[in-house]
Amino acid sequence: MTSRIAVLSRIDFEVFYNWFIFPKKTLVKNFTMMQFRAHFGRALRLLNRWQRRFDLMRLINITILLLFLAGWPLAPLQAQTGAGTALAAAKAEPAEEGLPTAAQDIFSRGVFHVSNSMLVTWLVAIAIIVFAQYATRSMKDVPEGAQNFWEFLVEGLYNFLEEIVGADLVKKSFWFFATIFIFICFTNWCGLIPGVGTVGWGHDTPEGFKLTTPLFRGGNADLNMTFAMASIFMLLWLIWALQSNGIVGFVLHIFGPKGDSQGVMKYAMILVFLAVGLIEVMSIAFRPISLSFRLFGNMFAGENLLDAMSHVIQQPAWAKAVFSVVLPVPFYLMELLVGLVQAIVFMLLTAGFTSVICMHDEDAHARKQH
Amino acid sequence: MVTPMLAELGGSIHVGLAGLGSAIGVGLVGMKASEAVGRNPGAFGKIITIGLIGMAFSEAIVFYALFLVH
Known part of the structure; x- marks a missing residue:
């Protein structure tokens, strides 16, 4: 009697459990340990296989992560000095028209600042990483859809860069240039999504609501971001230059005489190329500034233009x-083009600088053969 | 005559000059690019890439004047 009641109650419980708590019986049934291991074991094996095959993709993801962390330490600096002395004068003037040159903080506590540009940068980086992981989740030999898109992009970039920096150097430096291109292009385009720069905090004025602190601002419309990228490139440029030339070769490449001259002319040429080297050093020192301001200026001016165009007719x-x-x-269509072109220009210039400093050995080799 | 005029100028004349220069530069690139396409219509894809990059370099001069010079 008692056992029967127990059996009944157990059945009742099972019915109750399966019908009301877990409407799908299969969910409970399928979750055996064997199947768990089978599922996750296969996933782990797949993960290993494509991680070995597609190290490149992972490297790009890590680089993007590092890039957007790199902007972080500069943020407190910006809060204190107003994005450097170059922009201090622009900030001192009361901005009646247009956008502020420096990105505003949307969150700050002590030395910890998060500006609206940083927010967009993070969101874009996360979106690229998630998209890349999604696309390479189940790789096929004949790609389609998202995987096809990434393969087209990466292969196209690889062939393009191989022409510029050469077959040897492209293996070493492709991860950086591809990351730069993909990241800048997507960040620029994400700045054009409606809502970026138009949603945020403000106050009421007689003319209507005036937005003062937008929640989102284009990632490259912030000098901190572009300067961080340019600085990272200059560091890598130095490393690659030293790796391929050695210290003596590196100094000779900048200051050393070029061309064949004999006798007294040879010593005159040494002096001339010493002066040329000094000019070269100046131009190299200006590179991070020109790289960062070119990108920042284009993106910031684009946002300003769109902002101005939406306020032309008021009456x-x-x-x-x-x-x-x-x-x-x-102008949105033009900004799409500008965003792509600026990404290409940044990548092309960085690749060009790298190729010029690293091509030294092949030049000398060719001359000797000649 | 000229001196008071120059004294009145001030402000952001460098931006105007940079804009003038870069506009001429963009025009030159466009002119030469269209000439090149006229000579060799098959190379349109390559020419437009190089032309756009050249225009972007020329355009950047204005931004240096806007943001770097004070």
Whole structure:
């Protein structure tokens, strides 16, 4: 009697459990240890296999992560000095029109600052990483969809860079240039999504609501980000230059005389090329500044342009409503192009600088043969 | 005559000059690119890439003037 009751109650419990708590019986049934191991074991083996095959993709992801962490230490500096002395004067003037040159903080506690540009940078980096992982989750020999997109992008970039920096150097430096291109291009394009720069905190004025601190701001419309990327490149440039030339070769490459001259002319040429080397050093020192300001200026000016175009016509309410939407549209298309071109330019310039400093040995070799 | 005029100028004349220069530069690149396409229509893809990059370099001069010079 008692055992029967126990059996009944157990059945009741099972029915109750399966029908009300877990409507799908299969869910409970399938979760045996064997199947768990089978599932996850296969996943782990797959993971290992494509990690070995696609180290490149992982390297790009890690580089993006490092890149967006690199912007972090510069943020407190910006809060104290207002994005460096170059922009201090621009900030001192009360900005009646246009956007502020420096990215504003949306969160700050002590020395820990998060600006709206940093937020966009992180979101873009996370989006790229997730997209890349999703695309390479189940690799096929004949790619399609997202995997096809990434293979097209990476292979295209590889062939493009091979022409510029040469077959040897591209193996060593491809991860950096590809990351730079993919990251800058996606960041620029994400700055064009409606809502970036138009959602945030502000206050009411007689003319209407005025936005003062947007929640999102284009990642490259912040000098800290572009300067961080340019600095990382200069560091890598130095490393690659020293690796391929050695210290003596590196100094000779900058200061050493080029061309064949005999006798007294040879000593004159040494003096001339010493002066040329000094100019070269100046130009190298200016490189991070020109790289970062080119990208920052283009992106910031683009955002300013779109902002200005949406405020051109103010007077009749219906015209304001219509033209604030219609007028920026052609400029959005232009900004799509500018975002891509600036990504190409940044990659091309960094690759060009690297190729010029590392090609020394092959040049001498060719001359000797000649 | 010229001196008071120059004294009145001030402000951001360097941006104007840089804009003038880079506009000429962009125009030159466009002119030569269209000439090149006229001569060799098959190379349109390569020419437009080089042309756009050249235009971007020329354009960047304005941004140096805007943000670097004060």
